[in-house]
Amino acid sequence: MRPSLLLAAVFWASGVPAQEVRLVGPTSWLNHSKAVVTHTIDDSTRFVPECLDAMDKYGIKATAFVSTQRPPIADLWPRLRKAVAEGHEIGSHSRTHQCKWPDTEEFCRGAYSDDEIRGSIRDILEHSPQKYVWSWAYPCGNCADRRFVQERLAAAGYLAARTYPGEAEDRHNLPGLGEFAINPYEAAYTQVVQKKGGIAKTGRTSVPELNAVFDEVHRKGGIYHFVSHPQWLDYGPDNFYEQHLKYLGGRKDVWYVPFGLLYAYKAVLAQTEARRIGRNKFSVYNLLKKNMYPVALTLEFAAPSAAPVQVLANDKSLPEKSGLTDRWDAEYFRREGNTLYVTVRPDVVLDFK
Secondary structure, eight states: OOOOHHHHTOOOOSSOOTTSOEEEEEOSSGGGOSEEEEEEEESOOTTHHHHHHHHHHHTOOEEEEEOTTSTTHHHHHHHHHHHHHTTOEEEEOOSSOOOOSSOOHHHHHHHTOHHHHHHHHHHHHHHSSOSOOOEEEOGGGTTTTOHHHHHHHHHHTOSEEEOOTTGGGTTTSOOOOOSOOSSGGGBOOSEEOBOSOTTOSOOBOOHHHHHHHHHHHHHHTOEEEEEEOGGGOOOSTTSHHHHHHHHHSSOTTEEEOOHHHHHHHHHHHHHOEEEEEETTEEEEEOOSOTTTOOOOEEEEEEOOTTSOOOEEETTEEOOBOOSOBOOSSOOEEEEETTEEEEEEOSSEEEEEO
16 A cells, blocks of 8 residues: 555655755555454344453454444443453444345345434444444345445445345355455455354455464555454464464554544544644645544654654654554654654644653
8 A cells, every 4th residue: 555645745855954854745554553453243132242352352353233222232332342441442333233145225225224224323423432334244244236225324424334245156265355445435454254144155264374364464565354254263372263363363464444434534644734834843744534534544754863752743742652553542752763763643744852
């Protein structure tokens, strides 16, 4: 993935005094990470809390797609609220999870009503501390290729919608997407990690095979997006799901981020501009709505070793980063030799002291 042309074009290759900090441009991923891991889980089942507990054990961040008026959702809200506080996302899987194989236009027009699309947003905002609902997952993968459905989701404010293609033919097992979808309202993923379930003929539970798919995406610096249904998993450190989570977790060159916030980041990266406004002072801004796009981005600066390293954002000192990159809205900086990586939310003035 290439950095934003707006940002990449704003740099100073010459004429800067030796002790001044020079903007190079944005990094592709937050905190100059090499690759991204995002996880999505589907359905309002009693297994959701155990699945979230397993993710938290290994530092994986996910989007929990829930159907907001389907039992046992009332029992799930307390754990989902805790998940939001821990950096996960709640996404919409409709209110009632209507399915039909094969789907029809008549079915899709009824199933994708205002009540299902916008009503589920209201439910999530009412029952959780989340300030916005960024993403949707198509129940049973139905209707994902219908333009009028995509237009309804976009009009409701969703930034991305995840598919579940060809379950009856097992095409859902390994879509193989390792980057942003061209159409965010028909967004596929890399692979499923789960046992056989639903109308599928097979699942994917071989840990070496699962890990090998991640390795290839990681090697290319892409997005590893894996999908699971918590009711089709085996939990515990000796079973396939947690073994795969353990393999993915704890990597300092990976950004762990929920699905919807990842697509919000794509827009922030493309539409943010940075410019010098004084000696060692830079403005970083965009015109995006802050409730929809609350995501940080990372700017790379060339800083001579003798240059000062205190970084102020709107006159507040940023902390120096250590550890994993597992939050999408945190602000900090990190130094590697003569390079500073500064992660901030736009609409800020950076000042290097």
